[in-house]
Amino acid sequence: MENAPGTVRPGGRTARVRAAVLDAAGDALAEHGFAQLDLAEVAQRAGVGKTTVYRRWGSATALVADLLADMAEQSEPRSDHGTLVEDLRANAHLVRRTLADPRQSRLFRAVIAAASCDDAAAAALHRFYAVRIEEWAPCVELAVGRGELPDGTDAREVVRAVSAPLYYRFLASGDPLDEAAADRAAEAAVAAGKAGVFVRA
Structure with a gap:
């Protein structure tokens, strides 16, 4: 679900060029949105040649x-606190911070807006x-193994249930995205999981 701000990517020159271009693309998206994402402007922001950007990515959608993909790779890994509620609180707070x-927040709004009108x-x-759900699903699977949740619980549905109310606040209601909201989202998902709501039919 979420990219940790300020992550540093390792690698040589090719990796540095990619990192610079993707950082510039993220800034441009946050400032102008998908509709005005221009590869030439991204290249200028990144300090690389236009031909490099056009040759490697070719279109705004590919960029x-x-x-x-890079944000998914660079996101904070799931935590392991030993209890489901603490693991899901960590997930909820990561979503909230992002x-x-x-x-x-501006970048995600731009990408979600682009996704609403562009299939790619x-x-x-x-x-x-x-990718993000797969990263966090094991904490639910471990909880099933510890007996915290019923056998047959769909781990991915539990993870989705944590972030859904936070995205609702972010995109629809405008209610505060505070730490209390993150805690409630995690605790509600745990309570529903224990009640068998997410057991596969």
Whole structure:
């Protein structure tokens, strides 16, 4: 689900060029949105040649797809606190921090807006969230093994249930995205899980 602001990517010159271009693309998206994402402007921001950007990415959609892939790779790994509620609280607070971050919030709004009208952008966004859900699903599977949740619980549905109310606040209601909201989201998902709501039919 979420990219930790300020992450440093390792690698040589090729990796540095990619990092610079993706950082520039993220800034441009946050400032102007997907509709005005221009590869030439991104190249200028990144301090690289236009031909490099056009040759490697070719389109704004391909650049957004790579940006989302990079964000998924660079996101904070799941934590292991030994209890489901603490693990899911950590997940909820990571989501909250990302959506409340000034730059990241604008970037996510731009990408979600792009996904609503561009199939390729939507596919890239879906892949991003699939990676993040797979990262956090094991904490639920471990909880099932410890007896905290019923056998047959769908781990991915539990993880989705944590972030869903936070995204609702972010995109729809405008209610505060505070730490209390993150705690409630995690605790509600745990309570529903214990009640068997997420057991596969």
